[in-house]
Amino acid sequence: LKENKFGVSIDRALALYKKAELSKHLDVFGLDYHIGSQITEVSPFIEALEKALELISQLKAEGIKMSHIDIGGGVGIAYNEEKTINIEKYIQSVLDKVGDLEVILEPGRAIVGNAGIFVTQVEYLKQSGVKSFAIIDGAMNDLQRPSLYGSYHQAIAVEDNSKGIKDTWDLVGPICETGDFLAKDRELTLAQGDYIALMSAGAYGFVLSSNYNSRPRVAEVMVSGSDHALVRKRETVGSLFENEFIFNNEIN
Ligand SMILES: Cc1ncc(COP(=O)(O)O)c(C=O)c1O
Incomplete structure (x- = not known):
């Protein structure tokens, strides 16, 4: 210390x-x-x-x-x-x-770590013979802990998909960094379009998120029993630029 x-x-x-x-x-x-x-x-x-x-x-x-x-x-x-x-x-x-x-x-x-999950969708599956990747729409900007300090989050298929491909997958995002992954070597049965829940994302999840790669941050939904409500709306590409000004705009 x-x-x-x-x-x-x-x-x-x-x-x-x-x-x-x-x-x-x-x-x-x-x-x-x-x-x-x-x-x-x-x-x-x-x-x-x-x-x-x-x-x-x-x-x-x-x-x-x-x-x-x-x-x-x-x-x-x-x-x-x-x-x-x-x-x-x-x-x-x-x-x-x-x-x-x-x-x-x-x-x-x-207090809140296990109260939150991060839900992401499979966009593509890529099997190279050496490694199998599920390219998901969530990325290191949304849940930074795995790429920042190698943290482990359980990854669970939201619905059982028996039509999917059973394999050992790395769950990787669409960001231009090799270190953009949310989970490695997970045995899952997956198909394009499937939803995956990354568990224990309630702490150091959204608050550590960023707009890297011009990615709008996700919506937050609160669930209580069988009720749910949007508590933070999804950002848009437009909202990413709303605080920016064109340099010397007043002169032109
Ligand atoms: C002063 C202080 N108290 C409490 C905490 C909470 O600890 P945890 O990281 O386990 O959530 C932190 C986190 O860094 C901290 O800096």
């Missing part, structure tokens, strides 16, 4: 708190930290909490009293049936230790 751009090391924290306490412009009352993302076990949270509580008692000995602790660190979700944190056990282990400090949590993707 010392090579990481975020925060300050715990060794420097005591001195910084003492400095802050002397400032008439600052009101020192909390300790906040973030230990990383997609954490799938309770133990790192508890180890960090124990260190933080130790710092809080050192601060107390210096006359600096903390009233809240922010035990940041993103709670992991299952992208591919991995085991992750039992939230009840996690909260109970925290509450057992924090005494009367106010606790702030930053669970991150655990």
Whole structure:
């Protein structure tokens, strides 16, 4: 973490708190930290909490009293049936230790990650003999995680298609980058026109999307039980240019 751009090391924290306490412009009352993302076990949270509580008692000995602790660190979700944190056990282990400090949590993707899917359609199938590609209409601009950091999202055919071709497919988008893929080596039965759902796209999905390759961003549809509603309309090619001006237009 010392090579990481975020925060300050715990060794420097005591001195910084003492400095802050002397400032008439600052009101020192909390300790906040973030230990990383997609954490799938309770133990790192508890180890960090124990260190933080130790710092809080050192601060107390210096006359600096903390009233809240922010035990940041993103709670992991299952992208591919991995085991992750039992939230009840996690909260109970925290509450057992924090005494009367106010606790702030930053669970991150655990709130919405598994609540969203990205639906895309197969445009073409290409089997080279060495590799089989399903070229889909979704791309790295829509769901950046696989190409950005090799993340895994389950890919599920929306409807069973027994007329399709069973193979091991790479799902690739139409963008002019070799790294434009959403999933690799997936056993699926596919035909042109089929819909595929990329699962767990509710966090770092749409918010990481871009207009790269002049691609309008997708519509967002919210589903509740058997109801659904459009909550963000699909962008158009026209809307991509609506904030642009022609250079020196007023002169011509
Ligand atoms: C300060 C802070 N808290 C919480 C989170 C959420 O974590 P996650 O990436 O697991 O969603 C992040 C994410 O980077 C963060 O920077």
